[in-house]
Amino acid sequence: MERAANAIYIAEHRQIIIRGQVQGIGIRLWLRNVANSLGLYGSCRLLPDGTLQVHVQGDRNLVKQFIIACKRGPSDARIDGIEVASLPLDPHLGAFIVER
Numbered sequence: 186m187e188r189a190a191n192a193i194y195i196a197e198h199r200q201i202i203i204r205g206q207v208q209g210i211g212i213r214l215w216l217r218n219v220a221n222s223l224g225l226y227g228s229c230r231l232l233p234d235g236t237l238q239v240h241v242q243g244d245r246n247l248v249k250q251f252i253i254a255c256k257r258g259p260s261d262a263r264i265d266g267i268e269v270a271s272l273p274l275d276p277h278l279g280a281f282i283v284e285r
Contacts, residue, residue: 197248198272201239201255205265208235213283215259220281223247230284242278 203212208231216229216239225243232238241251258264 195245196243196274197245198240198242198274198278199248199252200270200272201241201252202232202268203237203239203255203258203264204267205258206261206263207231207237207258210259210261212237212259212262215262216255217281217283219251219254223251225251226278226281228278228282228284240272240275240278241281242275 213229213231216237220227220241223243225241225247227239227241229237229239239255241248252267252269255267256264
């Protein structure tokens, strides 16, 4: 995706907690595919309480698109809600990975 010559790149790092039916439906791989298609960095993992924790970093506008996708989820998911928090940029984040 090309940016307009006068566009300003502003990076953001967000933590997203996703609540709902997020186990056993392939949502983590779906999130990785969405992040990769947008050129974002980060990771996702299931937490002991059954929620899904996502870290995503990249261009602010693309992170916003990713958050919208998280609210919708894949077709088999039931998303009851998400919480989004801002975090400091992490220079160690690389290609989006699914943690176990």
